[in-house]
Amino acid sequence: MKELFASARAMPVSDRQAYLAAACAGDEVLRQEVESLLASDQRAKSFLESPAVVRGDGTPHPAQSMIEGRRLGAYQVQALLGAGGMGEVYRARDTRLQRNVALKLLPHAFTSDPERLSRFEGEARMLAALNHPNIGAIYGFEEADGLRFLVLELVDGQTLADTLADVSHQHAGRGLPIRDALSIAGQIAVALDVAHEKGIIHRDLKPANITITPEGVAKVLDFGLAKSTDVASTPDLAQSQTMPANHTGAGAVMGTPGYMSPEQARGQVVDKRTDVWAFGCVLYEMLTGCAPFKGGSVSDTIAAVLESEPEWDALPQETPPSVRLLLQRCLDKDANRRLGDLGDVHFDIDDLRGDATTRRRQSSRTRRAFSAALVTSVLIAGGAASVYWVKPTVAVTTPAEYIQLTNFSDSATAPSLSPDGRMVTFKRGGDSFLGPGQIFVKRLPNGESVQLTTSPGQKYGPVFTPDGTRVAYTNKVSGEWDTWTVPVLGGQPVRLLPNASGLTWIADHLVLFSEIKAGLHMGIVTATDSRAARREIYIQPDEHAMAHYSYLSPDRRSVLVVEMTGVHAFTQPCRLVPFDGHSAGRPVGPHGTCLSAAWSPDGRWMYLAAVVGGTSHLWRQRFPDGAPEQITFGPLEEEGGAVAPDGRSLVTSIGMRRSAVWIHDRAGERAIVSDGYASAPRLSRDGTRVFYLFVRDWWLSGVVGWTTAAADLRSVDLATGKSDTLLSGQSVTAYAISRDEKEVAFTTTNADGQSQIWLAPLDRRTPPRLIVESADQVSFAAPGELIFRSLAEGNALARIKTDGTGLERIPTGSFLDKGDVSSDGEWVIIHSPATSDHPVLETLAVPIRGGVPRTVCRGDADICTAGWSRDGTFFYVGRLNASPSFARRTFAIPVPAGQALPDFSAGGIADLKRAVALPGVRTIEEGLISPGSDPSTYVFTKADSQRNLFRVPLH
Known part of the structure; x- marks a missing residue:
């Protein structure tokens, strides 16, 4: 025990706990003795906290007396620089090349341990694979006098741990200046990304393993615990779980407790998300001056990692909101929800710092992503002649000025301010439009967020009544779009108007709202709150179109x-129409997808939240005919905007979205794609591969509400986890794989916003071929034939040969969406909305060659989903917007x-209760799925968003 403590004391203070944890990991009794001693004996604790690197009696530590001053081969050892559980590091002089180096030797306790020697060699190989200015270099792996050691770059400077200790000593409770912290963080992210690109996971990143040179360069050091995912090069490392230095059993823990990820602390298999x-x-520690997870013992610290949240209020008030959200994303305890990649974090940090020089040094991968985003924005804008690459001549707002109003781990969206600007109402949970979630209210600036609703249904568009005493909101239940109100002090909601959504007040008893004329045809009308004096403002000519939101000018x-x-789909720019309804008006704002709008109090400015180039940001345009100006930038997305009564700020929702692909099989459920935004798995x-659409960078995902971003088509091998890009740079919005899996039919959007269907071989031997324009929702049917939705003459079902000939319309009558095609290619699912001529909503199976359609679902206000297994032995039925008791089934x-088709009774499945009663039916506890060979195997997506409300000043 004494020798163990003496060895620990020879190290920097920040390394001692980690060394003790590693040294005791294979001996539970010894570990308990050490923890008990540290907890009960103040002398032992003080002994470890002392800065002296000597024994308690003042004599040199044995390691120093043994190595210092000796010559190891060509290297003259000069002084001990530091020691830890994974090695002892000495300053030395390379007498051959006349340069100073660092030598890393194994701790003496491990020199005869074959596992430790193997890991030491693995560290050398991994460092040799890394060549980057932000990573300490390796010069060689040598042996002399029976000792093996690494020859490393000697990095002059101070460890980040010592830098933070100096700052804390001078300014108690303070971290680094934000700009300095972001500069260092950006360099660390670059270093880790380089390592991850080489398949190397550090697993022991901490301030003590980062050195800052006098020039301000951050160097990531000590890859002694690193793990390689390259089985061919380092099988001993790739096949192991997280293991302590002297123990090779699965499930053991290694690393530094305060910086371990939850999965690392549990001894589970880790990947780059642990870094x-x-x-x-x-x-977090750089910004606050303290570690996010602390405890009086190793066990207490690990418990904090597993169970506690960091003290988010400890972050400096001036911390940019994007940095707060980045931290929350990095420190999500669920690895599947955590930020999956650091690839472009440094680029975002450079944007925050305004560091143009560093930005120019971005990785080629980042340049490609940025170029793709720019090209996409050019296409959406309609070509180079009409690109909106506009920044205001005077800054309208900067992220450093944003003030965070909510701090949720899920989402706060759809903000609206009270008439006096002292309260904000919003939706918490899910997307701003439809989806799950409840209505909340908060008194500004620091009041508690209070939940006002608990009822089922899909809610959106909360607004205050003119007197500020109630909140009105849309609640969609069983196809009914109604407006309800609830007191801001809490109470029972009451229905204000049926068939009224997106409602706002014009005066005390005069309202503006959306109303369904028939089926799903929705327009904008005005009336009193008792529906008297009704007058139409804007009705779209397309009987399937829907106008959801309206905002009256002052x-x-x-x-x-x-x-x-x-x-x-929300794909159109905002529209400006006259309140008297005499015309259909004109588009305003950028050439993109409008999601929400607002007016300045004086009516001089229109504020718009729009998706342009795949990202949602805030824009403004001077009324009536100014040019659009983008006013928010950066990696995070803004959605919604409520302008304050004084016009000097607005409240918006800022955050990001992710979507992971999961598989369910006989082994259970697991994520198979968790980085970026993945969707549409097949x-x-x-059953050996999964196809999916993928947008790598979450800020390019562009999935907001009911809009969908263009993506790459990929596949992942379920056995190896290796992903392969099948279509890149094609802006794929949807796809279908042929039954022999040799071809893919996919949909893109051209520069005019028109959907096109293309066909390409999956082996990429020949380029994609354009099959038909103004069409989407394509499926393979009989051999050599495609079925799709034609948009040229309204929604129509059509088929065409794969060589582009034989275009033929399939008579179906009016329908909304095309669904799956049967395995024999003879039946297709369509969703037929209610209309004035056909008042019942139906999901139908239509025979492609002619015949009588079969009803799958009817008589319910919500469309059901339906489709076949690949071999046609099972028919799958689910329900969109189902009641809570059948949600996600x-x-x-x-x-x-x-x-x-199964033997449906007359009228099909009128409700899901009838489906449960069918012979042999099997229930899957998940919503939209893509089935495998039988009901026990299927793939699906899990999407989540993290958004909070911020006040954004306007200048």
Whole structure:
């Protein structure tokens, strides 16, 4: 025990606990003795906290007396620089090349341990694979006098741990200046990304393993605990779980407790997300001056990692909101929700710091991503002649001025201010439009967020009544779009108006709202709050189109409208229409997708939240005909905007979204793609691969509300986890794989916003071919044939040969969406909305060659989903917007041999209770799925968003 403490005391204070943890990891009794001694004996604790690197009796530590002054081969050892559980590091002189170096030797206790020697060699190989200015270099791996050692770059400077200790000593409770912290963090992110690109995970990132040179360069050091994912080069490392230095059993813990990820602390298999966690810990400590997870013992610290949240209020008030959200994302205890990649974090940090020089040194991968985003914005804008690459001549707002109003781990969206600006109402949970979530209210600036609703249904658009005593909101239940109100002090909600959504007040008893004319045809009207004096403002000519939001100008002469097209997607710019309804008005704002709008109090400015180039930011445009100006920038997205009564600020929702692909099989559930934004997974016929759409960078995901970003088509091998890009740079929005899995049909959007269907071989031997324009929702049907939705003459079902000939319309009557095609290519699912001529909503199975359609679901206000297994033996039925008792459920119904559909009773499945009663049905506790060979295997997505409300000053 004494020798163990003496060895620990020879190290920097910040390394001692880690050394003790590593040295005791293979001996539970010794570990308990050490923890008990540290907890009960103040002398032992003081002994470890003392800065002296000597024994208690003043004699030199044995390691120093043995090595210092000796010559090891060509290296003259000069002085001990530091020691830890993974090695002892000495300053030395290379007498051959006349340069100073650092020598790293194994701790004496481990020199005869084959596992430790193997890991030491593995560290040398990994360092040799890394060549970057932010990573300490290796010069060689040598042996002399029976000792093996690494020859490393000698990095002059001070460790980040010592730098933070100096700052804390001078300014108690303070961290580094934000600009300095971000500069160091950006360099650390670069270093880790380089390592991750080489398949190397550090696993012991902490301030003591980062040195800052006098020139301000951050160097990541000590890869002694690193793990390689390259099985071929380092099988001994790739096949191991996280292990202590002297123990090779699975499930053991190694690393520094205060910086371990939860999965690392549990002894589970780790990947690069464990470095993301440690990066978040280091950045938090740089900003606050203290570690995010602390405890009186190793066990207490690990318990904090597993159970506690960092003290977010400890972050400096001036911390940019994007940095706060980055920290929250890095320190998410669920690895599947955590930021999956540090690849471009340094680029975002450079943007925050305004460091143009560093920005020019971005990685080639980042340049490609940025170029793709720019190209996308050019295409969306309609070509180079009309690109909106506009920044205001005078800064409208800067992230450093943002004030965070909520601090949720999920999402706060759709903000709206009270008439006096003293309260904000918003939706918490899910997307701002439809989806799950409840209505909240908060008194500004520091009041508690109070939940006002608990009822089921899909809510959106909360606004205050003119007197500020109630909040009105849209609640969609079973197809009914109604406006309800609830007191701001809490109470029972009451329905204000049926068939009224997106409602806002014009005066005390005069309102503006959206109303369904028939089916899903929705327009903007005005009336009293008892529906008297109704007058139409804007009705789209397409009977399937829906205008969801409307915002009246302060002078009551103009209305800003946010609308969906006939294919039920937000893809259009905002529209400015006259309040008197005499015309359909004109588009305003950038060439992109309008999501929300607002007016300045004096009516001089229109503020717009729009998706342009795949990202959602805030724009403004001087009324009536000024040029659009983008006013917020950066990696995070803004959505919604409520302008304060004085016009000097607005409240918006800022954050990001992610989506992971999961698989369920006989082994259980697990994530198979967790980086970026992954969607639309499909299992291969043999069940060995999963196809999916992928947007690597979450800020390029562009998925806000009901808009969808263009993506790459990829596949992942389930056995190895290796991903392969099948279509890149094609701006894929949807796809279908042929039954022989040799071709892919996919949809893109051209520069005019028109959907096109293309066909390409999956082996990429020939380029993609354009098959048909103004079309989408393509599927493979009979051999050599495609079925799709034609948009040229309204929604129509059509088919075409894969060589582009034989275009033929399939008579179906009016329908909204095309769904799956049966395995024999003879049936197709369509969703037929209610209309004035056909008042019942239906999901139908339509015979492609002619015949009588079969009803799958009818008589309910919500469309059900339906489709087949690849071999046609099961028919899957789920329900979009189902009641809470059947939410996230799908039913697998056996199909009799020789048939394409189950034996439905008359009228199909009127409700999901009828599906449960069908013979042989199997229930899947998940919503939208892509099935495999049988109901026990399927893939699906799990999406999550993290958004909070911020006040954004306007200048």
